[in-house]
Amino acid sequence: KAGVTQTPRYLIKTRGQQVTLSCSPISGHRSVSWYQQTPGQGLQFLFEYFSETQRNKGNFPGRFSGRQFSNSRSEMNVSTLELGDSALYLCASSLASASSMNTEAFFGQGTRLTVV
Amino acid sequence: AQSVSQHNHHVILSEAASLELGCNYSYGGTVNLFWYVQYPGQHLQLLLKYFSGDPLVKGIKGFEAGFIKSKFSFNLRKPSVQWSDTAEYFCAVNAALGFQKLVFGTGTRLLVSP
Secondary structure (H helix, E strand, O other): OOOOEEEOOEEEEOOOOOEEEEEEOOOOOOEEEEEEEEOOOEEEEEEEEEOOEEEEEOOOOOOEEEEEOOOOOEEEEEOOOOHHHOEEEEEEEEOOEOOEOOOOOEEOOOEEEEEO | OOEEEEOOOEEEEEOOOOEEEOEEEEOOOOEEEEEEEEOOOOOOEEEEEEOOOOOEEEOHHHOEEEEEHHHOEEEEEEOOOOHHHOEEEEEEEEEOOOOOOOEEOOOEEEEEEO
């Protein structure tokens, strides 16, 4: 069974630009969550989507946004990029729902974003 | 707010040595607990998980973890490490409320020398 797929794998953007990252979850998984991984802050939760609705949001500025489509694929967008947004962005999918609480998250390879 | 503490940031061991990585969390409710591993250049992989039941859980590659509710701890152990265990290990907590919001520890870099 195919894993979580993230595209692109690498991105280089200039300060002030915006970027869109894509995530295709494991088939049947309706929960998609996003994390930012940096050497200084570690792994931090950005947001989670389930059935096209954002259920949870982490402590990130409004420049970070996301959405989920009816096929569960998700995108995250970062506008007005700053140097500090350089990070590995990880997407995870799971079967988590109100009726299925005990589930694990499966992670993709990540998108390495470099802001110059 | 939930938080997770991993006590060791860097660990260096020789092959065949025993490993124990500490993890403590702060959250008063029911939690799901995980250990993930990130091998160099690879994605995060689940080592083991605890939802309920037997507090001693076994995972892949000979790893196990012990949940002690009274100490809010979930320590990872392996009796005999191998060079291939060189990786970064992350403890994570998720409130068992039906959504997926993992709170991670800062990670422990393990280097196993042959």
